[in-house]
Amino acid sequence: MPRPDYRALLATAVEEARLGLAEGGIPIGAALFASDGTLLGRGRNRRVQEGDPSVHGETDAFRKAGRQRSYRDTIMVTTLSPCWYCSGLVKQFGIGTVVMGESVNFQGGHGWLREQGVDIVDLEDPECIALLRDWIAANPSIWNEDIGEDDCPHG
Numbered sequence: 001m002p003r004p005d006y007r008a009l010l011a012t013a014v015e016e017a018r019l020g021l022a023e024g025g026i027p028i029g030a031a032l033f034a035s036d037g038t039l040l041g042r043g044r045n046r047r048v049q050e051g052d053p054s055v056h057g058e059t060d061a062f063r064k065a066g067r068q069r070s071y072r073d074t075i076m077v078t079t080l081s082p083c084w085y086c087s088g089l090v091k092q093f094g095i096g097t098v099v100m101g102e103s104v105n106f107q108g109g110h111g112w113l114r115e116q117g118v119d120i121v122d123l124e125d126p127e128c129i130a131l132l133r134d135w136i137a138a139n140p141s142i143w144n145e146d147i148g149e150d151d152c153p154h155g
C-alpha cells in the first residue's frame with residue numbers, strides 16, 4: 001500500500017492548532033490516521049480552554065478515535081514533537097508511525113520513540129514552526145506551565 005502524503009495529513013493537525021489558537025488556547029493540534037490516510041480522530045491542546053492539562057493534541061485525537069483493534073499501522077500526526085506524556089501514549093498503544101510538523105520549538109520523546117522502533121518523520125514545516133514560536137513569544141508563562149517547567153521565562 002502506498003504511503004499517504006504526510007504533508008496532506010499534517011494539514012488536519014495544523015487546522016486543529018489554528019482552531020485552538022482562535023479559542024485562546026495553545027496552538028498544538030494532532031490527528032490519528034489509519035495507514036491508508038483515513039482519519040480516525042483529531043484534536044488539539046485544550047489546557048486553557050478546559051482547564052485540563054491532560055488534553056494534549058495527541059491525547060485528544062487518540063480519545064476521539066475511540067477503540068481500535070490495533071495501533072501498529074496507525075499514524076499519529078502532530079504539529080509538534082510529542083512530549084513525554086504523549087510519547088508514552090504512543091509507546092503504550094504501539095502506534096507505528098509519528099509524523100511531526102516540527103521539533104524546533106520543543107523536543108519531547110521522539111528520539112526515544114525512534115529507539116523503540118517507532119517510525120519518526122519530522123516534516124520541519126515552516127508554518128508549524130512560526131505558529132508556535134510566535135505564540136510562545138506572546139505567552140511564555142502558559143507555555144512553561146504546559147511543558148511542566150517552572151515559570152522562569154527564558155527570553
Ligand SMILES: [Zn+2]
Nearest residue numbers: 056083085086
Ligand atoms: Zn503531549
